Amino acid sequence: MIVTRRQLPSLAAAFLAAATSLAASVTPASAAAKVQRVVSPGGIEAWFVQDATVPLVAMEYAFAGGSSQDPADKPGVGSFTANMLDEGAADLDSKAFHERLERRAIEMNFSVTRDYLRGSMRMLKENSGEAFGLLKLALTAARFDNEPLERVRAQMLSSARRETTNPVSIAGRKFWEQAYGTHPYARPPNGTLESLPAIQSSDLKDYARRVIARDALKIAVVGDITPEALGKLLDDTFGVLPAKGNLTPVPAVEAAKPPQQTTAIVDVPQTSVNFGGPGVARNDPDFMAAYIVNHILGGGTLSTRLYKEVREKRGLVYSVSQSLIWMKKSSLFAGSTATRADKAKETLDTIASEIARMGNEGPTQKELDEAKSYLKGSQMLALDTSSKFASALLQYQLDDLGIDYIEKRNAIVDAVTLEDTKRVAKRIWGQGLLSVSVGRAAQAAAPPATGVAPKAN
Secondary structure (H helix, E strand, O other): OOOOOOOOOHHHHHHHHHHHHHHOOOOHHHHHOOOEEEEOOOOOEEEEEEOOOOOEEEEEEEEEOHHHHOOOOOOOHHHHHHHHOOOOEOOEOHHHHHHHHHHOOOEEEEEEOOOEEEEEEEEEHHHHHHHHHHHHHHHHHEOOOHHHHHHHHHHHHHHHHHHOOOHHHHHHHHHHHHHHOOOHHHOOOOOOOOOHHHOOHHHHHHHHHHHOOOOOEEEEEEEOOOHHHHHHHHHHHHOOOOOOOOOOOOOOOOOOOOOEEEEEEOOOOEEEEEEEEEOOOOOOOOHHHHHHHHHHHHOOOOOOHHHHHHHHHOOOOOOEEEEEEEOOOOEEEEEEEEEEHHHHHHHHHHHHHHHHHHHHHOOOHHHHHHHHHHHHHHHHHOOOOHHHHHHHHHHHHHOOOOOOHHHHHHHHHHOOOHHHHHHHHHHHHOOOOEEEEEEOOHHHOOOOOOOOOOOOO
16 A cells, blocks of 8 residues: 655644643543434535534545556556555646645645545644635546656666565565455555556546545545535535546455465565464454454454464564454465574474464453454554544445444444354464565574474474
8 A cells, every 4th residue: 555645844843742632531432322413415424523622624535446556567557556546636736735734734645545536634624614615626626737756657667676675565465466366355455566667647636536426425524614515515525526437347356265375485584474364354244253262363463372382482483473464355464574594494394383373273261352452442542543433433334334334343342252253263264374574585594403393293
């Protein structure tokens, strides 16, 4: 994912930073009960939380599409388009557009995931009219001028060139290819050294025309604005967009069946390892049980099973984690780590062994209780600014969770039983692994004779 960001002048940035620090004191828990559905006079809908603690407005929105809409022979078109949307629009060239943003301390970002073209905007309340006006121009009249187009192309090519020698990037790309083969999800969202030079302004215009439309638009807004004022801005900004997009259908797909292992030789000090397998859809009844098991197994805290086994007991890696990834047409669990070349096999064997143990036995009651406590307590801490809260509200819409999801979430967590977690652990983590290792050949560094073997199950 590439995100374009504009730096603010020092005084404006300082003011906005101060306002943001105040916004961080807002408690989303109290705001959660005030989430409301705003429908503009023209029928544009947004989930909205009115919060006048500080004079800021944050908006997150998404159009269905994403990198899965890239032409098969031109991966990177969606990302390229996102990077160009604020590079001039209507009668404002790139320089003039940026100056308008900076003069009013307006943050405007665009990004692409595999399923969505996403945007975010943050502004002072007094500048909301101008901010929404500039967004309207970006969405409806982007210029795609040659000078910024070639500048952005050069930046993307530079990034792609670095990724060809970066083991982390290589492992990630090969993991998605291993999981999805020829499906659109396997394509690198940011393009390749081969595809980026072939992308023309006509490709970007065509992508924007097909994707930027009202029929699959989701919006979330948090901040100091009235529903009436917001409704007018929504109509002015999004009401002029085409009613329907023209998306290429993306078929549903299941990740490749494990076990499968891929290696690539790159002469670097550390070997990068990606691992995973088929996951669980967001609307699956077992999703919350899977989410809890994933947290216990490798969800990013220092108390996970993978961290304890691979880092603390054996000292093989600095960190290791995994997460659930869900998309519109598929799902995965995926993890990553890095280690010395001579420890790569032991590291992957230990990870595989620990994941298999979870699949066979599931978590303990103590692990389940502690995970529930953590997940309930950390939820609101993750929504401590207006921008984070707006982003969460947008994701809840994209996942079809309902406008009252924040209120219901703790009860959903509490309802998961030990039997549920054991069942879902066997279903997801009991099938073996897809894995990719990128680094020096195993022969380049022989493992010590006293190396610690993985624990037997």
